[in-house]
Amino acid sequence: MTDTAPLIDPFARAITYLRVSVTDRCDFRCVYCMSENMNFLPKAELLSLEELDRLSSRFIAMGVKKLRITGGEPLVRKGIMTYFEAMGRHLASGALSELTLTTNGSQLRRFAKPLADCGVKRVNVSLDTLNEQKFKDITRWGRFAQVMDGIDAAQEAGLKIKINAVALKGTNDDEALSMIDWCHARGFDITFIEVMPMGEDMGEGLRLDQFWSLKDVQSHIASKYTLIDLPDNTGGPARYVRAEETGGRIGFITPLSHNFCESCNRVRVTCTGQLFMCLGQEDEADLRSVLRRAEDNTALDAAIRKAIERKPKGHDFDYSRQRVAGEMTRHMSHTGG
Ligand code: SAM
Ligand code: SF4
Numbered sequence: 225m226t227d228t229a230p231l232i233d234p235f236a237r238a239i240t241y242l243r244v245s246v247t248d249r250c251d252f253r254c255v256y257c258m259s260e261n262m263n264f265l266p267k268a269e270l271l272s273l274e275e276l277d278r279l280s281s282r283f284i285a286m287g288v289k290k291l292r293i294t295g296g297e298p299l300v301r302k303g304i305m306t307y308f309e310a311m312g313r314h315l316a317s318g319a320l321s322e323l324t325l326t327t328n329g330s331q332l333r334r335f336a337k338p339l340a341d342c343g344v345k346r347v348n349v350s351l352d353t354l355n356e357q358k359f360k361d362i363t364r365w366g367r368f369a370q371v372m373d374g375i376d377a378a379q380e381a382g383l384k385i386k387i388n389a390v391a392l393k394g395t396n397d398d399e400a401l402s403m404i405d406w407c408h409a410r411g412f413d414i415t416f417i418e419v420m421p422m423g424e425d426m427g428e429g430l431r432l433d434q435f436w437s438l439k440d441v442q443s444h445i446a447s448k449y450t451l452i453d454l455p456d457n458t459g460g461p462a463r464y465v466r467a468e469e470t471g472g473r474i475g476f477i478t479p480l481s482h483n484f485c486e487s488c489n490r491v492r493v494t495c496t497g498q499l500f501m502c503l504g505q506e507d508e509a510d511l512r513s514v515l516r517r518a519e520d521n522t523a524l525d526a527a528i529r530k531a532i533e534r535k536p537k538g539h540d541f542d543y544s545r546q547r548v549a550g551e552m553t554r555h556m557s558h559t560g561g
Pocket of ligand 2: 250251252253254257258295296297328350
């Protein structure tokens with residue numbers, strides 16, 4: 225027997241948004257995300273494509289409407305289109321309303337069209353700079369021209385594009401305005417993300433003085449544009465404004481801010497099948513072992529429900545960066561941004 229009642233947490237929040245990390249690997253080594261020499265997980269630790277399908281499908285059966293695929297770099301996972309095709313069938317049936325992904329853009333030339341064919345309508349492309357040398361400095365291994373070409377391919381395939389830029393003082397602060405111009409001229413939304421200290425080895429590529437508060441980013445942007453607040457209905461940590469002069473949208477994501485917790489509708493699954501109920505807390509549920517123990521979904525459904533019953537009201541650490549740095553020892557590439 226399978227269970228299809230909606231997932232409601234103890235604070236009456238319906239869980240309708242799932243983020244799934246499909247790999248911990250990446251073809252880039254962004255300084256705020258990975259160290260240069262990463263030890264990636266052995267294949268057996270990762271959920272197989274079939275397991276990803278099975279797990280995601282259970283969440284969809286229990287009311288998840290929006291699915292975001294992330295990583296690592298989701299498009300470097302071998303055979304990933306099989307999984308997108310499988311999720312496309314939930315779009316076709318109407319069970320899922322949106323299938324989307326966050327990508328560094330490097331593989332979009334190859335995958336944009338197949339993604340669109342699966343029903344993907346929008347992609348988030350992470351791009352922190354339009355300067356080729358800075359791009360190299362930030363991503364270490366990334367090739368700027370390849371990403372630009374990937375973005376072109378996504379546009380040609382009819383995908384709507386949102387650019388995500390991590391705000392880094394002393395690195396891309398001089399580009400905030402020109403990036404908005406570039407995005408809005410091409411019809412893209414742009415969202416700035418406050419950098420989070422994550423991983424044990426953040427000292428290597430990212431300095432604490434690179435932290436650029438989004439409050440300051442917004443004031444800087446307001447020196448050029450008239451910003452009109454837009455109603456927040458994402459249930460997530462993003463706030464949006466419209467620049468009156470361009471008509472385009474600008475978002476601000478403060479990943480660890482508290483103000484959205486009461487409307488939080490999301491949970492995350494890592495590439496190893498660990499379910500995180502809150503990005504800001506360490507509590508997790510091991511769904512992989514449950515899933516591998518039986519082919520039948522009864523135990524899996526029960527484990528998902530039991531985990532959702534533990535979804536916390538919000539993050540409970542006080543918002544001091546040093547303390548966050550001490551507590552958030554897992555990498556974004558593992559939990560999937
Ligand atoms: N590889 C894909 C990409 O870069 O879009 C998807 C995974 S990546 C971990 C998801 C998002 O997390 C990216 O937009 C990236 O810029 C962001 N990110 C990674 N590390 C971060 C950090 N320490 N602070 C804030 N954002 C971070
Ligand atoms: Fe790779 Fe994305 Fe992390 Fe950059 S942010 S290293 S592209 S996973």
